[in-house]
Every structure is written in C-alpha cells, then in structure tokens.
Amino acid sequence: MRIKEHPILGKLEKEPTVEIEVDGEVIRAIPGEPIAAALLAAGKNVFRYTRKLHEPRSVFCAIGRCTDCMMIVDGVPNVRTCVTPVRAGMKIQTQHGLGEFKERTQ
C-alpha cells in the first residue's frame, strides 16, 4: 500500500510511471524506487522460496544486508531487491532456491 498523504512527509508527488514485469504481470513503479518497494506497494508478499524447505521469504532488513529479499532480475539471480532501483521493462521473477547463473560467453 502506498502512503499517499503523510502528516510529516506531506503528499507523495511522484507518480508510478515505470512499467515492470513481475512473474509475467505488469505493475507500475515510481521511477528510481527499489524493486522491493514497488512489489510491496502492489501487494506482492513472497519474493522467493528457500532451497530445501521451499519456505516463502521477503524483505527483512531493507538495507541490502540480509539477502532475504533476493529475486531473479532480468535473468540474473540473487539480486537484492531492497537496494536495486527499478528500470522500465525490467523482468522480475520469484526465485526458487539458489538460482542459476548463466555461463558467461566471451
């Protein structure tokens, strides 16, 4: 849920004008905001599932330290969504387990 009006911070002026794709669904994000913020605002609760027990995980520390919020972004796994800003056309996927890095080709 977005906090549009705040008694100290005032009105939220920025509009969600950036379109990103999350598990195939298009959602709107505010330019420059962290991926995690856009997802939470859109009501997405689960960001990834753990490797062994397939348990749901989401934001925990929100300052890029704990890695609980990792997702696959544009094919790259283990991206910390709480400190990575959105970009138009970004493709984000729920990560299952540890993720796979594609082989780098020279």
Next chain:
Amino acid sequence: MTLEKDGVLSPEELAKLPGIPSAERLERGAVAVIECAQKIPCNPCEEACPAGAIQVGEPITNLPVLDSDKCTGCGLCIPVCPGMAIFVVDMTYSDREATVQLPYEFLPLPRKGELVTALDREGKAVCSARVVNVRNPKKFDHTVVITIAVPKDQAMNVRNIALAWRR
C-alpha cells in the same frame, strides 16, 4: 500504573512534577502543563518560551520548572517539545467547559467546530470534545496544536483525540 511499567504517568507521579501548575493557577486562566518526568538531556521548551516561564538550566537533564505566574498560556512550547509532552489548559473558557491545547501529528486533521472523541492518557475515550482551533503554521514544523473544549472536570485528564479510524 507507573510511567516505567505502563508508559502512563500516574496521578502521584504527575503531582510531583515541577512543570505542573497548581489548581489555584489553573483556575486563573490558560497555563502550560508540562508532563516531562524523566531526566533526558533536552531543553527546547526553555528556549521557546517568550515569557521566560520555563527553566531547565544546567545540566540540561533537569526537569523543566514552570513559573506559572510568568506563563501566559500562549502555547508556543507545545510544538517544540520532541516528547510531545506539553499541553495548555484554560479552565476559564466558559462556565462549564475548559479548553485543552494538545500537539497532534496525524492525518486527517480535524476541522474547527468538529465534534471529536477525547481520550485520556491511556487512550480511553472519556468524553466528546468540540474542536475550537487548529493551529498549523510553518514554524510549528508539522506539529499541529489542536484546541478542544471539554467538560471542566476532564481538563487535567484529556490528552489526545481519537485517530480518524477510531473517531
């Protein structure tokens, strides 16, 4: 009920505070009520008072002492207190009512003339109150000072109004 265990000042704890005016002074008109009970290094109330009615001195952990004869009840101390612990009570508002000026940092703001639910220090609804004034100048830096009219016997009890979803 104590501040340390419940977060609410008991009547006994309140009575001991040097920032609380006497019953006699309250009867004379608008006066500040400083519910500051712990030695925290802090003194913006002393700085803000134009009448020099609040004394903290050194060390700045001293509890603020109210010189209630100097106090005019202007309320400029209310928005500067970072602990939101200062109020202004005017027992002379009318025959049956007193006003309480309190700091408020929530949305939506009530409007003048609106009827709201008045809460005590424990957040319990104790009576209905009429909003007499809403002061929100830039210099208060988003700490709005709301004046409500309550029955006189609630003036030293009411310290908040219900949040919108509870109103």
Next chain:
Amino acid sequence: MKETELAIVGAGPAGLSAAIEAASAGVQVTLVDENRRPGGQLFKQIHKFFGSKEHYASVRGFDIGTKLLGEVEKRGVEVMLDSVVWGIFGTHVLGIIHDQKNTYLRAQKVLLATGAIENALAFPGWTLPGVMGAGAIQTLMNINRVLPGRKAIMIGSGNVGLIVSYQLLQAGAQVVAVVEAAPKIGGYGVHASKLRRNGVPILTSTTIKEAKGEERVERAILIELDQDWNEIPGTEKEYEVDVICLAVGLSPLSELAWMAGCQFEYIPELGGHVPIHDLNMQTTVPGIYVAGDLSGIEEASTAMEEGKLAGIAIAEALGYLSPGEAKIKKEAVSKRLDSFRTGPFGEAVRKAKARLQRRGEAK
C-alpha cells in the same frame, strides 16, 4: 592508484560531520558510501530530536540530514556513491567496487563510519514474509512511502521500537501492541506515553512465542514471562497481524575494522564487539579512526559529535590544525557529548565509552 588524504567509509551522520570538519580545515576528503544517496539512517528519522540547540533539538532528523549534505557540498568534498568498500589493506588502501568495476584508493588516514545493523530475534515463523526489522519498516514507510501491512505488532520497547510504532500510526497502520520481555519499558517515557494515549498497549514481561501464517504472517502468539524470564505456560495470547517488527537492538557493522586488524572489546552496553578507540576516536591501528554506531551503538546526535571529533583529530594529525586550535575544538565537542550522555538513559553509555576509551588511551 587514486590517492586522497582522508577516506571516510560511510556517509551517515558521523561520516558527513567528519567530512565537514576535516574539509573545513583544508584536508582533502573522499567520502565513500555503498548507497545511492548519502545520509545513512538520518533521512528516515521523521521525528524531532532531543537535546539542546547545538544538538539540533526540535529539528527533524531528515532536516538535519539535508543541512549536513549542504555543508558537505559547499566544501567540495568528493563523494563516491553506489561504492562498496570491500576491503582495507596496508597503510591504507581501500578496495572499492562501483558499477561492477574494482578500483583502489590510497588514503593517509581512514575513518570507518559504517554504522550498525539490526539484531534478529529467532522464533518459530520468524522467516515468514511480513516479519522484518523495525528499521526496515521505517525505511519502507518513511523513505519509500510504502506500508507492507495494515496491522503491526512491535517486539521491543526501546526507543527504536517506540518511535517506529508511533511512525506506523502516522503512516496509517494500526499497532496492536508493543511487546517487551523485560518488566519495564526500555525507551523514554514520553515515547511510550504518545503510544498509550493513542490506545496502543505496551505489554511488559511478555515475548513472542511464534508467528503463524501460510505465505505471510497472519497471527502472532505472545506469552508472558515470569521474573526469571521463563515462559509461563497457559498465558499464550493470539493477535491477528500482518506485520511483525523486531526492535531488539543494533550491532556495529565492523567487518572493515576487523580486517584492518583493529583490536576490539566486547561491551554489551555499546552493542557487542566494538573497536577500541582513544579520545581522538583513533583505533589501535594508527591512522584508522572510527565514529558513530560502529564505535558503540548510540544515537544520531552522538554520531555527529563523534564524527566532528574524528574530523578535527585527523586534521590535526595531518598538520592542518595546530594542537592549540584542535584542543579548543575538541573540548567544545567533548562538552556537548558529555552533556548528552547524562541522566538515567545516558549514564550507562557514558561509563561504557569511558572504559573503552581508557583502554584506547593506554595503548
């Protein structure tokens, strides 16, 4: 290799304040921060600070942050953002990654001002989405303007727990309770009073036993504690919540100080393992200084003063301030620090810091 006179790691209140002092004296300063914006935790502090006028009392944290940034910009300090200092070597070289490229920075003096991280509290269900640090939800609410839920419960009644609970109300969420394991409230009475008069219960001698939910938090189970901190069976109470905030303390982010070979001491009142430092904020490794939460968990106000102290001491060590000039400046800062570390809340930290700094002076 790029060179500078003073490299400051961390552009929070301590780092910014040190940069201002050192640059004012003429030192060439490079400020490095891993975040996209400087300010550390300052910009999410939307409440008015305590203290005296010199401590910026009654000014909101984010306004202080804006002031500090302006001062840093005025002095032509080089600021490297999105830059992670991953290592510290020799005397003194920093390894920095920026934009997926590695560079090295050689500095004559280094100030580590890397702050702290929230502690975690493990209980069954603590990994569920919706369980997060109190600082985390503060960042989401106040920086990102997002609420991850509507009904929160706060574990911990220190100042962080109390302040963030109040800010949850301001953001439009409900706080069903503040839970405190100790028999009394940890933070300032005024912070607690603000919550109580908004109907938020503060439950002392209580802890969280379990968080329940399928894909996210749906319920919190609390249990009461006896005077030996044991759970009292049969006192379980269930609350419907969709957010559980953990405000159970902070620990210094000290990796770089360990790597540099600084000696540490374990001091619970300061958050755990803290680098030993003297009254100039210099660690046991000559040329490496610390300030802010890294040097002991405290507040933004003390972080700013410690940053100033380090900045002045470094300027003196580099010859930009005479010992006489430095002494006067340092005394003014020490006076403000002492006046802040008084009273029942400040005493424990003041004593712990004094103990730590006595060890630092002895080395």
